[in-house]
Amino acid sequence: MRSSKDSSRFPSLLPLLFLLFLPDVFSFSRPQWILQRVPVVLPQQTEVRPAPRFLSPARLDVASPCDPECHKRAPRPGYWDLRQLLAYETLHSDGQLTETAVGLYGYNLGSNTSPAYSFGTSGKGKQSRVRQKRQIFGHDGRFSIAGQNFVLKYPFSVAVKLSTGCSGTLVGDRHVLTAAHCVHDGKNYVKGAQRLRVGFLKPKQGDMQVSTLLSNLTNHVEGGPNNAPRASEKMKFQWIRAKRTHVPKGWIKGNANDIGMDYDYALLELKKAHKRRHMNLGVSPPAQRLPGRRVHFSGFDNDRPGQLVYRFCRASEETADLLYQHCDAQPGASGSGVYARMWDGRRRRWERKVIGVFSGHQWVERQGAAQEYNVAVRMTPLKYAQICYWIKGNFVDCREG
Template sequence: MDYLPSLLLLLVSVQGTYSYNPIWKPLWSTAKLPVVLPQLTEDLDPPQFNAEAKLEVISPCGPECHKQAPIPSYEDLKDFLSYETLYFNGSLTETKVGIYGFHLANLAQGARGRSRAKRQIYGHDSRFSIFGKDFLLNYPFSTSVKVSTGCTGTLVAEKHVLTAAHCIHDGKSYVKGAQKMKVGFLKPRQKETADTNKTSSRQPEKMKFQWIRVKRTHVPKGWIKGNANDIGMDYDYALLELKKAHKRRYMKIGVSPSASQLPGKRIHFSGFDNDRPGNLVYRFCEVREETYDLLYQHCDAQPGASGSGVYARIWNRQHRRWERKIMGIFSGHQWVDQNGSPQEFNVAVRITPLKYAQICYWIKGNYVDCRDG
């Protein structure tokens, strides 16, 4: 019965009724956010689609390296937030953007200098495989979808899925299968037995997916241009637009608060880890370190979970209720070579104000509905 306390905690978090009621509640940002608008779109040569999908992110730049990195210029930010759009017919465009209402001083006031929490060694496997229609088809687990290139994505609108850029592009070329990419919606199928009454409710069910084709994909140039240097992982996110709308409840995106504002400093995400085929795997853990663009943590995860939407449950002051929002994208397991001593982290890309403005515009098609994060 060692699993019972953890299972009860899981059920409590799913139903959305935390046992504590703090006087101070962490809040989603309600400040007016910057605007990221397209300025010029040009056609590019069709890609070759010859890259292998990455299973992990490798960089020589760890947390301290990122904290000490120089603040990018205004022109750098416009370059990083410009993006490529891949269409289902194989055509490719590049869009340059303008940035309005953002001050570089905001970067200096971010999380670059936050102290590092004491590192903890990975313990026993703390992941939960989610079984049964009562969970799989209900929020928030129903927002997790499988990307045909081998990653996980999260429903963030009626026709949009947020995932990791490395699931689409390896930094040099688009991955095999990116042109004909599909998104799979997990549908449980009752296991066939001679006597269904004897089937244990804890026994895994066979799974199948309903697939929807992707119409177009946006990948920021910060990932493509920066993949070979220190800033690439800061932009490891992509947005997929489906050919038709789904009918499931989706999770909204939000600007990532600092880890100290998260209840218990915890983040949550669900994905299709490769070592548990056919299962949706949920986990939560404490953020151990952060920079302005990244969250470092030790959530147990395996390849296949990359691209999962990292969410938190924070108080919405305007509507006076607790609310889950996607505040980051799980990038994956990262090995960092620090002075010849390899260190490992699990890394999530934070949704900063500029990234929120960009992703929201991709979804909404206007900036008026993207001013509150």
């Protein structure tokens, strides 16, 4: 006989099932992707740099003393500043390091400019406080996704695990989007970055019964019973080596605790195709245009080893480069692709697109009081153009985002 405590857990399934499985005919409004012409970020010159030493320990979380108002007041970069910030390093699997200068074309400095360095005067003289163990805001709103019929089903199937401990998202046949701090701490490449591997969750044995799958698709409330078999008992990781890793200089030029996470993104190119469906990139729309102002992402949180963890929540604040929200997350989820689902009028279908990268947890002093956020790096037109070029290898296929 199910206890009242058990019964209280099942209503948490309803929002997830509504968002993922309800037919589109029940949607009374259609928030749409609005395509726009994006600028061109074109590589110009590549030079070999001294090989890294890979001495830094991997970091699974990043914090910044710069709050949203601090970001909004930060000076906007000019054309030459942007060129330096969007220049990038490429780490090759043989240990070679190159640096590539870029040119910007078709970019209007009067619009879509973003705060570059967010050293921020408002945080001067104050020390940031970071919670190392907990990144849960009240009730734990995460869903553990178990069973191959769910884990291998889009959009969950685009989530992958990095050997440095972070998460990532498939954005091409050979490409994975993740956070820069998963491979570089702002000063040095981390241990394991040269021999970086990407893990794909695979089934160990046959299909599970639908009833078991649904019982596993629950929100594991802290302290509640958990009699369902764990995903780690049914799944395993298959690993593919990374061939090269691109990291923007906007991240490398500063220290991860001083800059405002604005350039905390990286792209991995795998040595072979993964043969899974990937998720397309999209320029991040304003938060008020997102359905319910909601964002979604899946990753491999450290407190649930071997499990894929999904969450969604309302985006609260935003700047030109960052999206602030209170999605529950733990270290290990960093690098997850933040996505939204909206109507594509040109293709006449609903489509999910990656609009950001989950960077980590912030705990800042704001108006004399501590305030917490989880922060994602937004996919601005310039970042879209850069990452799309890394994936496609040309700018022609990257003019509309």
